[in-house]
Amino acid sequence: MAYSRKGWWINLSACFLLFGLWVLTVRLGHWNLYARGISGFIVAVIAVALATRAFFFQDEIQKQSRMREWYFGSLIGILATLAIVVCARMYPGTLLSFFHANPGRSTTPGQYMAIGLAIGFTMTCLLQVVGALLARAVAALRTSP
Amino acid sequence: MKNRIRVLRAEMGWSQAELAERIGVARQSVNAIETGKADPSLPLGMRIAKVFGKTVEEVFTSD
Numbered sequence: 001m002a003y004s005r006k007g008w009w010i011n012l013s014a015c016f017l018l019f020g021l022w023v024l025t026v027r028l029g030h031w032n033l034y035a036r037g038i039s040g041f042i043v044a045v046i047a048v049a050l051a052t053r054a055f056f057f058q059d060e061i062q063k064q065s066r067m068r069e070w071y072f073g074s075l076i077g078i079l080a081t082l083a084i085v086v087c088a089r090m091y092p093g094t095l096l097s098f099f100h101a102n103p104g105r106s107t108t109p110g111q112y113m114a115i116g117l118a119i120g121f122t123m124t125c126l127l128q129v130v131g132a133l134l135a136r137a138v139a140a141l142r143t144s145p
Numbered sequence: 146m147k148n149r150i151r152v153l154r155a156e157m158g159w160s161q162a163e164l165a166e167r168i169g170v171a172r173q174s175v176n177a178i179e180t181g182k183a184d185p186s187l188p189l190g191m192r193i194a195k196v197f198g199k200t201v202e203e204v205f206t207s208d
Binding site: 004005059060061064065139140 | 177189
């Protein structure tokens, strides 16, 4: 059985919807730590199951495309991280001033974690798109006479 | 690698989706093979040749 592009998007949307619903429920319901842990584990298991299904239902051509996207995405990710690290090493004060622009406002560890997760998530999504575009460009170059 | 899938498919009167169904891949994958963006493995190539009733050499040719 082949795995269509539509199926891939449905799976991905289901994962995000599930995660969003879980975050909303936990935030609004003021659940205790135990309930959060159990429900988070269940959500993670469902997300992993959907991702595993998505992977094993792909045909070989789809796997080839994904591998190309991951290759280019990772390559750009490493280069981008390297550039950020080099800049941060050159101007160490910039990074500190970025996080302490407003000393009067307290930033909790949770907020730092949220910022870190948001940056990581955004970078991953962005680089996947760039990777996919690059893979398409390379494929188009290969086929052009 | 070049192929004659588009021509053979037209001869049989099949759509990309129909061929995809017969060889067990996604329609987008058939499109990728037809346009040369992706190369099929030997088993998939043999499956494609079989549904057209041809040999692999009759469907696929090297550049």
